Amino acid sequence: MRLPDGDTTGGGFSSTGFQSLAKLRDGNISSMNTVDGSATYTSWPDLYRTVGAIVTAFAPYDATTKINAPDFNRTMQSFEGKNCNGCADHSDHLAVADALYAIAVTGGAPWSRKWYIDYPICWADSRYPVNLDSAGYQLKKALFMAYNNRFKEMTGIDTYAQQTSFLGETASRAVFEDCVISDAIDGWRPATPSVPTPVRARPGIGITASPNRAPVQGPQPRGC
Secondary structure (H helix, E strand, O other): OOOOOOOOOOOOOHHHOOOOHHHHHOOOOOOEEOOOOOOEEOOHHHHHHHHHHHHHHHOOOOOOOEEEEEOOOHHHHOEEEOOEEEEOOOHHHHHHHHHHHHHHHHOOOOOEEEEEOOHHHHOOOOOOOOOOOHHHHHHHHHHHHHHHHHHHHHHOOOHHHHOHHHHHHHHOOOOEEEEEEOOOOOOEEEOOOOOOOOOOOOOOOOOOOOOOOOOOOOOOOOOO
16 A cells, blocks of 8 residues: 555654554544555545455455454553553554454455454563464464565565564464354354464453553444
């Protein structure tokens, strides 16, 4: 999508006009430009519907299409670590989660999806203990290193060397909720998690604000 980084809290950066996905979602900016000037998204629905149209154009419009996205639940995505307790996940991660929720759940797109916990496992949040064996760790690390090494070739920046502990904790864990199509009332049901995860009582939780995060506008989520 070539969209600018919104920074951790969603304030954006001066080099891209302090734009962010969070600001577009919350109505604090009326439009958002790509970093190369090739496109302008004139609203939050304009952006997430474009994402949906891209997926639909290149993949079957059924449950064989699998969507991986950050978890939209603010309580599950808050974390301890980095000298704080209850820190919010990165604003861009949460906005992407909200965009996919709007497409797949609210919009009813019939795709299978996995909602992943991200920053909390990077900071070794105590709710998410190590759950991958050596083979799983090596596989996950190898996938990241393929990206890391190519990025280093292009930019000279070795991300893994700069964040060894952060990324090492990430490679030791995989926490997600797997959602598959069914005949349930809302059309979806949680599948049995593929890895050990904490009990996740979604009914009634909705999107809740962390101490550092404003509530998301719009209807509260349900289902998965």
